[in-house]
Amino acid sequence: MRDDGLDRAIDAAGGVAQLARKIGISQPSVSNWAKVPAQRVIAVEAATGIPRTELRPDLFGGRGLSEGTVEPVDAARAQEYALLATLLSAPPSRKLLDQLATLxxxxxxxxxAHAVLAEAASAAVPAQIEREYFDLFVGLGRGELLPYASYYLTGFLNERPLSRLRADLSASGIERVANNFEPEDHASILCEIMAGFAEGRFEASSDKQRAFFEKHVSSWMGRLFADLESAENARFYRAVGALGRLFIGIETEAFTFAN
Structure with missing residues (x-):
């Protein structure tokens, strides 16, 4: 029996087949879900516009930002990281584009950068952005960009940066979710982890956050966003690249100052 969050996502996508297509997995996989798997929440949120707090309230409801215990600066950081994670994990739905247009x-x-992103969202056509996302990050064989730390740091996928990341995640008690086939060094996953640190969903001192950011994020992600700004296939995502590059630069300066 499906839970309410999954039913809402399926309805918003236009059916099981449409939801599966939007997030790039097979229809039988979605048909077998009783609820949205944790590793698919961000992609489903991006594809349907249904917020994660409604898709999986057991994971995202009543925690972090909603408790009012997070400092305003950290709450803003978490929201920025979550936005980038959502846009990097899947093409945005019409509902999400409408929300972005109000920024x-x-x-x-x-x-x-928010104003530019809002303008891009207001003029965007969902079907065109789906194609743009495919050309940028998926492609026939591979996309124009490979948003993985291993690739940016070594020129190859699944290299030592990924193994070092997995060791640090294990030490922090952050486990890989079963049936998640995307490597943990994907930019969207790293942004989601940083959002979790900022909002208190994952326990981490400021020093631990800084060490994680410097080791796994700042060493390459600014270059990814700069490449996204100038990518041949980027139109809407050019604005995403500009926002990401600026935000990672601000985070780098802030952690340097704090240190």
Missing amino acids: TGDATPVGS
Whole structure:
């Protein structure tokens, strides 16, 4: 029996087959779900616009930001990381694009990037963004970009950066979810982990966050976002690249100052 969150996601996607297609897995896999698997929550959120707190309230409800115990700066950091994780994990749904179109900017660099992203979202066509996402990150054989730490740091996939990351995640008690076939050094997963640190979903001192960021994120992710800004197939995602590059730069400066 499906839970309410999964039923809402299927309805929003237009059926089981459409949901499976949007997140890039087989229809029988989705048909066998009783609830959205933890490793698929971000992709389903991006594809349907149903927030993770409704897809899996047992994982994301009543914790972190909702408790009001997180500092405002960390809450904002968590939201920025979560946004980047969502947009890197799957093409955004019409509902999510409508939400992004309401973003308001300010005079700061990130505020200006939000305004550009809102403008791009307001003009976007979901079917075109699905194709853009495919060309950028999936492709026939491979996409234009490979958003993995191992590739950016060594030129190859599944290399030592991934094994070092897995060791650090294990030491932090963050376990790989069964049937998640995406390597943990994918940019969306790393952004999700940083969001979890910032909002208190994963326990980590400021020093531990800084060490993780410097070892697994800042060493390469800024280059990924810069490449995304100039990618041949990027249109909507050019604005995502600009936001990501600016935000990672701010995080780098903040952790350096704190250190």
